[in-house]
Amino acid sequence: MCSLFRDPENRLQDSTPFYLKPGGKTVENEIADLSLTIGNIIGQASAEGREVVFLCIGSDRYVGDSLGPLVGSMLEDSGVPYKVYGTLKDPVHAFNLKGTIKEINRQFTKPVIFSVDASLGTKEEAGSVIFREGPVKPGKGIEKVLPSVGDYHFAGVVNYIDPLPTSQFLNDTRLYTVMTLAQAIVKVITATLPDENQ
Structure with a gap:
């Protein structure tokens, strides 16, 4: 849906973000640190009896x-023990997002939801994964x-903002970039699992 990561009006996203740059020299340490953070969040959710959902x-x-x-497809293929909404087979997009949110809230009581979305950012952020507390604003990048x-x-920053229409950047984005970001996100999430589940 392409959320626009830098949104000064969105005060819900003012927590300190965590940046991960696939291919960078410290990426393995970044993955380990972020996995530990997410593992703690999931552990606390489990202790409170709350379901973990990846949207x-x-x-x-x-x-x-x-x-x-x-x-979503990679998470399902890896056998994570969490509910996953949004795959290549059954995507969650602009036309069914509201219905999917209603379904999640009907099925689960106070779930902990991790949203995953593509994003446009600065030239320096392009090719980075950004993890942050708070909701994502899907569609913001394409108005x-x-x-x-x-x-x-x-937020996987698949491309950067330029004077050209933002929809053009979705079309000009390299599949390699998107795959690299997806693999990094899945690696972070699966690293939170006990060894026998990986």
Whole structure:
């Protein structure tokens, strides 16, 4: 759905973000640190009897917007013990996001939701994964008004903002970039599992 990460009006996203740069020299340490953080969040949720849900937002019709469905499919394939919404087979996008949120809230009582979405950012942020507390604003980067969702979110910065229309950047995004970001996010999440589940 392509959330716009830098949104000065969105005060819900003013917590300190965690940056992970796949291919960087310290990426393994960054993955380990972020996995520990997420593992603690999941552990606390389990102790409180709350379900953990991964809501992977986007469409497989545009390379730049396919991050969420790719992550969702990879998580399902890896056998994570969490509920996953949004895969390549059954994507969660602008037309069914509201219904999916209602379904999650009907099925679970106070779930801890991790949202995953593609994002546009600065040139320096492009190719990074950003994890942050608070909801993601899907569609913000392409000027769609959709509900904010998630207790925490992953934003994969698939491209950067330029004077050209933002929709053009979704079309010009490299599949390699999206796959690299998706693999990094899945590696972070699966690293939170006990060894026998990986």
